[in-house]
Amino acid sequence: MKIVTIIGARPQIIKAAALSRAIKNHFQQQIEEILVHTGQHYDANMSEVFFTELQIPKPHYNLGVGSGKHGEQTAKMISGIENILLEENPQAIVLYGDTNSTLAAAIAASKIHIPVVHIEAGLRSYNKSMPEEINRIMCDHVSTLLFSPTATGFNNLLKEGFKKDQNPPFSANHPKIVHCGDVMYDNSLYFSELAKTNSKILEKYNIQHNDFVLGTIHRDHNTDDSQRLAAIFEALLEIAKDQMIVLPLHPRTAKKMKEMLQDALLEEIENQENLLLIPPVSxxxxxMLESAASLI
Structure with missing residues (x-):
């Protein structure tokens, strides 16, 4: 059996590690996995290091689409993925989450009748102003196999008309939904011990156990609104008066900070020793940071 796995954003690379590891260890003779990287996350620290660190095979294809407006980026990926699917002729395509890579692959595969397997199906924010909500809904509704990490996600699918007890053969018109658990939990268990021995992040930045708050900022409704972004950093500066904060900085967030924030606020952020801005981490x-933080 041949499957094509689509990844593009950094979380998808991490999630794919669990399935790739299971295929390698238990189904190597039965399943051939073709890995396709769309290039949605193109920064080396955001992507390439993960293949090495998580022991994921290097992609067979990299579309290299990079950043762009939603329509432009998605269109490039649909075209590139369709060509690969026609070349490889897999029995199924495996998709993760709710990114533009997910949406593009779901459209490309469903149009040429290749079964879609959606991992993390059924998750809903019920906020359609979020691009991710559109992506996940559209992907679910063209999928043949839908694997939900939570009971809530499974019930969301039932509310949308999916049937609980379908019998094979399965198809986009007759899909199977499964409450399977979270692949990220599998990865956390697998890599937690490895992190304790291999990660040097605490030593690198002289960070003390249980003596810092860990945060991230990357959602566009936070980064693309100057008032909201300023308010977030003003709150972080207030917290930093009494508590060390470690903030691995998404490249997009760093760019938006320079574009959106006033010079005086940027200077205050730069001069606050308790607000530690660091590049994206592996x-x-x-x-390791999550396990050592006093608060996330």
């Missing part, structure tokens, strides 16, 4: 380093 998955193992993030696991």
């Amino acid at each position: 998955f193992l380093d993030m696991v």
Whole structure:
């Protein structure tokens, strides 16, 4: 059996590690996995290091689409993925989460009748102003196999008309939904011990156990609104008066800070020693930071 796995954003690379590991260890003779990287996250620290650190095979294809407006980025990915699917002719395509890579692959595969397997199906924010909500709904409704990490997600699918007890053969018109648990939990268990021995992130930045708050900022409704972004950093500066904050900085957030924030606020952020802004970290380093933080 041949499957094509689509990844593009950093979380998808991490999630794919669990399935790739299971295929390698238990189904190597039965399943051939073709890995396709759309290039949605193109920064080396945001992507390439994960293949090495998580021991994921290097992608067979990289579309290299990079950043862009939603329509432009998604269109490039649909075209590139369709060509690969026609070349490889897999029995199924495996998709993760709710990114533009997910949406593009779901459209490309469903149009040429290749079964879609959606991992993390059924998750809903019920806020359609979020691009991710549109992506996940559209992907679910063209999928053949839908694997939900939570009971809530499974019930969301039932509310949308999916049937609980379908019998094979399955198809986009007759899909199967499963409450399977979270692949990220599998990864956390697997890599937590590895992080303790291999990660040097605490030593690198002289961070003390249980003596810092860990945060991230990357959602566009936070980064693309100057007032909201300023309010977030003003709150962080207030907290930093009494508590060390460690903030691995998404490249997009760093760019938006320079564009959106006033010079006086940027200077205050730069001069606050208790607000530690660091480049994006690897998955193992993030696991280490999470385990050592007093608050996330």
